[in-house]
Amino acid sequence: MCLGIPGRIEAITATEPLRMGRVRFGGIAKEVCLATVPEAGIGDWVVVHAGFAISVVDEAAAAEVLSWLRESP
Amino acid sequence: MRFVDEWRDPEAARGLARRIAERVTRPWRIMEVCGGQTHALVRFGIDRLLPEAVTLLHGPGCPVCVTPTATLDAALAIARRPEVVLCTYGDMLRVPGTERTLADAKTAGADVRIVYSTLDALALAESLPDREVVFLAVGFETTAPGVAIAVAQAEIRKIVNFSAIVAHVRVPPALEAILAGPERVVDGFLAAGHVCAVMGTAEYAPIAARHRVPIVVTGFEPLDLLDGILACVTQLEEGRHEVENRYARAVRDEGNRAAREAVLRVFEPVDRTWRGLGDIPHSGLALRAAYRRFDALERFAPQVGASRDAPECIAGAVLVGKARPTDCPAFGKACTPDHPLGATMVSSEGACAAYHRYRSVG
Numbered sequence: 001m002c003l004g005i006p007g008r009i010e011a012i013t014a015t016e017p018l019r020m021g022r023v024r025f026g027g028i029a030k031e032v033c034l035a036t037v038p039e040a041g042i043g044d045w046v047v048v049h050a051g052f053a054i055s056v057v058d059e060a061a062a063a064e065v066l067s068w069l070r071e072s073p
Numbered sequence: 074m075r076f077v078d079e080w081r082d083p084e085a086a087r088g089l090a091r092r093i094a095e096r097v098t099r100p101w102r103i104m105e106v107c108g109g110q111t112h113a114l115v116r117f118g119i120d121r122l123l124p125e126a127v128t129l130l131h132g133p134g135c136p137v138c139v140t141p142t143a144t145l146d147a148a149l150a151i152a153r154r155p156e157v158v159l160c161t162y163g164d165m166l167r168v169p170g171t172e173r174t175l176a177d178a179k180t181a182g183a184d185v186r187i188v189y190s191t192l193d194a195l196a197l198a199e200s201l202p203d204r205e206v207v208f209l210a211v212g213f214e215t216t217a218p219g220v221a222i223a224v225a226q227a228e229i230r231k232i233v234n235f236s237a238i239v240a241h242v243r244v245p246p247a248l249e250a251i252l253a254g255p256e257r258v259v260d261g262f263l264a265a266g267h268v269c270a271v272m273g274t275a276e277y278a279p280i281a282a283r284h285r286v287p288i289v290v291t292g293f294e295p296l297d298l299l300d301g302i303l304a305c306v307t308q309l310e311e312g313r314h315e316v317e318n319r320y321a322r323a324v325r326d327e328g329n330r331a332a333r334e335a336v337l338r339v340f341e342p343v344d345r346t347w348r349g350l351g352d353i354p355h356s357g358l359a360l361r362a363a364y365r366r367f368d369a370l371e372r373f374a375p376q377v378g379a380s381r382d383a384p385e386c387i388a389g390a391v392l393v394g395k396a397r398p399t400d401c402p403a404f405g406k407a408c409t410p411d412h413p414l415g416a417t418m419v420s421s422e423g424a425c426a427a428y429h430r431y432r433s434v435g
């Protein structure tokens with residue numbers, strides 16, 4: 001229940017009364033509330049917790065850390 | 074899946090484990106706070122990759138596990154009312170109350186439903202105007218925005234037959250409680266990444282400074298966890314005690330402003346009792362006066378007797394890192410996921426469930 005899962009916004013499905021979108025997690029897509037990530041649009045990745053996006057994934061930060069981690073001797 | 078698979082690269086994981094081993098000169102005890110992290114650590118065998126000197130302690134970060142039996146008993150009493158539809162997350166159904174579980178109540182005829190999101194419960198209330206839809210809200214700061222938004226919507230849209238049992242808890246006061254005893258059991262913390270994604274990192278700086286303890290904001294995949302442990306060990310070896318964000322892809326220092334504002338508008342901090350940790354000041358969230366009419370405990374004033382836990386269950390000690398699940402005499406014998414005696418054996422984030430699943434006895 002408390003696991004945050006990254007998914008990609010496929011569509012914005014509503015703006016009122018709450019901003020909602022269809023978010024794809026691998027093989028499945030779910031209707032997710034985007035009210036707290038107003039800056040996120042189609043194609044962005046968000047971390048979703050129990051039906052609510054809580055954070056927009058910073059792809060540049062992810063790439064930077066990952067390349068640093070993979071450099072390990 | 075992107076942002077998952079590449080963070081499970083076994084070769085990079087071994088490289089990180091090597092770096093940790095090179096850096097360690099003496100024993101350190103690091104507590105991961107979040108149950109999701111406990112689960113990943115055990116699942117991927119990360120504890121076994123680490124040098125002997127690094128001990129991982131599993132923290133209280135399983136919201137289902139720290140929810141007191143009394144709260145569950147109150148939910149059971151409310152669910153018994155004929156007009157009530159009790160909604161909650163799937164994990165709560167099999168958690169033992171004093172006498173029985175919500176799943177038992179459902180079998181006995183109570184209308185108990187699992188929902189994915191608080192908005193599903195709200196939509197149910199709209200579609201069933203003659204019923205009372207009650208959402209049992211457990212969780213840390215991660216799920217609090219969803220509950221806050223549902224309550225705020227109920228108020229705006231005048232959905233009067235919706236209410237919530239708010240059992241939300243906050244992480245920072247729990248860290249304080251763990252550090253408070255005379256005997257220090259933890260040298261460094263891996264802070265729960267998604268809690269910080271919502272609330273930011275500001276609340277942790279005073280704790281790190283006061284207790285001279287490094288607090289490393291950490292993600293949930295194997296490379297995240299190893300990277301967090303490496304950062305924590307590095308600070309400890311260098312005598313530093315800072316808040317360090319190693320989960321930059323999801324966590325901004327200021328958190329998620331809109332989510333934090335939703336939480337603060339609807340909830341206020343209150344003292345709360347935790348299973349295993351007892352009473353902790355300011356460690357819970359409760360509805361503010363302006364929203365209190367959505368409080369199911371006020372609306373239904375459930376009558377419950379004294380609550381009791383299974384006497385053999387040592388989950389209280391497990392939740393504060395003082396015992397491992399395998400130290401419990403009931404583990405894997407009287408207590409299994411099919412016949413759980415304590416919440417830590419039920420929840421997918423509970424330490425007992427993680428050990429049972431991935432380190433099964435026999």
Ligand code: SF4
Pocket residue numbers: 385386387388391398401402403404405408409413414415416417418425
């Ligand atoms: S194994 Fe079962 S009885 Fe023992 S501490 Fe865990 S939940 Fe409680």
